Amino acid sequence: MAGEIPDLHAQERTGTGKGAARAARRAHMVPGIVFGGDVDPLPIQIPYNVLIKKLKDGRFKSTLFNLKVDGHDDVRVICRDVQRDIVQDLPTHLDLMRLRRTTKINLFIPVEFVGEDDCPALTKGGVLTVVRNEVELIVTAGDIPEKLVVDLSGVENIGDTITISSIDLPAGAKPTIDRDFVIANVSAPSALKSDAEDEEEEADADEVPTVGDEEEGGEE
Structure with a gap:
């Protein structure tokens, strides 16, 4: 098993729905949801600059994270979707899936x-x-x-x-x-x-008759 699974720190988000999501974005947070694992979904939010950095690092959607949320047990998650603004292409929401030990994933x-x-x-x-x-x-x-x-x-x-x-x-x-x-x-x-390439070129040059040779052969 991997020696170090990177931590992903998040905060529990109070309230759900569009109003709560807009409030999170105004506070420079990206709202999200943690689902799966036979546990109720957990609304979260992640600092915008933290998520942007991880997205720029690459492989965000194929990296296993150890999710840390105050007041909750650590859980292994993998990102299943990052929704983006259609105009600015900036993250507006993310979905994280809890993983069991037997869950098959691509990494x-x-x-x-x-x-x-x-x-x-x-x-x-x-x-x-x-x-x-x-x-x-x-x-x-x-x-x-x-x-x-x-x-x-x-x-x-x-x-x-x-x-x-x-x-x-x-x-x-x-x-x-x-x-x-x-x-x-x-x-x-x-x-x-x-x-080796030079030797091949020299060998090819030796095999090609010169114009003068061809003319002499024709005169004979």
């Missing part, structure tokens, strides 16, 4: 690469190119991995690729993409690539 899990010093392909001069530094997985809320580990010590050759099938995923987790996609590859250094 982006970071990828960590280990064993670089023992990687034969890298010791031969190869360069590690990371295609995905995180992978979206379907996981259970009670068994969220902190990271996915890629062991490079078994990558033998320059040109080899590491795909999702070569990573040991947690029990019950699976990628949202239904194909064996690439996580990283070990490519030749750019200097070697340039030398």
Whole structure:
């Protein structure tokens, strides 16, 4: 399970309906609701600047949060919707869903690469190119991995690729993409690539006859 689930601080909102929501916005708060988990919905509000920052950080709707509201037990939630003003595109309301430990959710899990010093392909001069530094997985809320580990010590050759099938995923987790996609590859250094391309160009030039050769052949 992930070592640190980020906290999301909110306040309980008094009153519901359009009037209470407008009052919250006038106080520079974004109104919201917490639902699910066989518990009554809880009206909340979050400081506008806090929510804007989290939205700009990205992945807000696919991040698991530990919701902290004074007077209530902490609960794990995930955002299910952020409503926005159609003109200014600013958040006006958000919906958070409580999660049971068995709830299936989509989350982006970071990828960590280990064993670089023992990687034969890298010791031969190869360069590690990371295609995905995180992978979206379907996981259970009670068994969220902190990271996915890629062991490079078994990558033998320059040109080899590491795909999702070569990573040991947690029990019950699976990628949202239904194909064996690439996580990283070990490519030749750019200097070697340039030398190889130059050699190919020189070889091609040697094979192409010059205009003078063609004329001499015609005269004979």
